[in-house]
Amino acid sequence: MTTPDLGKFGVFGHYSGWQQLSGQQLKDIESLGYGAIWAGGSPPAELDWIDPILGATESLQLATGIVNIWTAAAGPVAESFHRIEKAYPGRFLLGIGVGHPEAHQEYKKPYDALNEYLDKLDEYGVPKDRRVVAALGPQVLKLSARRSAGAHPYLTTPEHTAQARELVGPDALIAPEHKVVLTTDADRARAVGRKALEVYLNLANYLNNWKRLGFTDADVAKPGSDALVDAVVAYGTTDAISARLTEHLTAGADHVPIQVLTGTDKLVPALTELAGPLGLQ
Numbered sequence: 001m002t003t004p005d006l007g008k009f010g011v012f013g014h015y016s017g018w019q020q021l022s023g024q025q026l027k028d029i030e031s032l033g034y035g036a037i038w039a040g041g042s043p044p045a046e047l048d049w050i051d052p053i054l055g056a057t058e059s060l061q062l063a064t065g066i067v068n069i070w071t072a073a074a075g076p077v078a079e080s081f082h083r084i085e086k087a088y089p090g091r092f093l094l095g096i097g098v099g100h101p102e103a104h105q106e107y108k109k110p111y112d113a114l115n116e117y118l119d120k121l122d123e124y125g126v127p128k129d130r131r132v133v134a135a136l137g138p139q140v141l142k143l144s145a146r147r148s149a150g151a152h153p154y155l156t157t158p159e160h161t162a163q164a165r166e167l168v169g170p171d172a173l174i175a176p177e178h179k180v181v182l183t184t185d186a187d188r189a190r191a192v193g194r195k196a197l198e199v200y201l202n203l204a205n206y207l208n209n210w211k212r213l214g215f216t217d218a219d220v221a222k223p224g225s226d227a228l229v230d231a232v233v234a235y236g237t238t239d240a241i242s243a244r245l246t247e248h249l250t251a252g253a254d255h256v257p258i259q260v261l262t263g264t265d266k267l268v269p270a271l272t273e274l275a276g277p278l279g280l281q
Contacts, residue, residue: 001129003173004093004149006061007035008249009278011271012177012257015039015064019049020264023056028268033280036061038152038177038257042068042099045076047084054088061090065152065177065257066097066134069117078124085130094126095152097134111139118147132175136160136209138167145172150254153177155197155206157231158247160213165252175255176248181235182260182270189235192261194223197232233261242277 011034018039029037039062043049050062067077077094084092096117098110114133121131133144135151141164144151150173151164161176168174179196181189200206201222210220210228219225234244248256260270275281 001149001171003171003254004061004129004132005035006063006093006173006175006255007033008255009245009280010034010036010038010061010063010175010255010257011267012038012040012065012259013267015041015043015049017264018053018062021053021267023052025268026053026056026060029271030057030060032271032275033278034060034271034275035255036063036093036257038063038065038095038175040065040177040259042066042071045072045080047077047080050080050084050092051087054084054091059091061093063093063132063152063175063257064095065154066095066099068099069096069113070099074117074120075124078121078126081126081130090130092130093149094121094131095134096121096131097152111143114140114143115147132173135164136205137212141167145169149173150175152257155179155200155232156209157213158251160209161248161253162251173255174253175257176253177257177259178245178248179233179259179261180241180245180270180274181233182238182241182262182273184236186235189233190226190229193229193233193235196261197224197229198222238273238277241274242279245278 081094129149131148132152133148135141135144145168153176156176164174181192183189207220219228234241245256
């Protein structure tokens with residue numbers, strides 16, 4: 001199996017936000033050297049919003065981060081995959097995941113549910129090397145390596161990336177998302193970071209993962225300690241931010257999707273500031 005080549009850095013944003021960008025803005029992101037955009041949220045199974053994004057660019061890849069297995073049936077998702085793959089070969093990576101137990105009444109036995117969904121994707125001919133699994137804990141990380149191209153961890157640290165690499169082996173893709181605030185003002189960065197973290201401080205899978213990484217109950221209690229925010233939100237000079245993001249690569253990541261916590265209108269300027277320090281230009 002060939003591991004997808006997404007470049008060292010990509011850009012993470014909600015799938016609705018990507019639809020708001022102009023073709024020129026998408027071209028700008030591509031020309032800056034970012035290899036992929038990651039579409040977060042839980043988009044519906046009909047992924048027709050992806051085609052115009054890929055159509056506006058030449059080589060930029062798009063990955064879903066993630067399609068939720070509870071809200072998007074495998075059959076229609078597979079149909080979307082094959083349509084996009086036919087039109088834009090090798091440029092779409094299907095990211096799937098179980099979402100959060102607090103958000104879906106059907107949520108139960110996520111490991112078994114993921115296996116069943118992946119069985120259906122096999123049945124519908126979605127190649128193993130063109131799909132990834134949202135993974136935090138050891139068992140799902142191992143599953144991601146066995147049954148897909150690899151793992152897409154969210155809200156983690158370089159220490160988690162190192163642990164993930166040990167679990168999945170040398171060949172599986174690891175693409176951890178990391179948040180960024182372009183400011184040297186620590187108070188402002190932490191305020192922006194806490195706003196972004198607020199919903200996740202209610203979600204058991206994230207809380208449990210942070211505790212596995214050594215954070216305490218006090219760290220993960222609302223609104224989140226400075227230590228927690230600083231671990232999952234990079235800020236400071238562009239060189240400092242670049243150094244923090246690069247820690248994931250040093251720890252074993254193949255590709256780091258960067259989520260800049262800013263408005264859509266300021267996204268491309270922020271990515272432009274980061275491109276040089278990240279070695280993309």
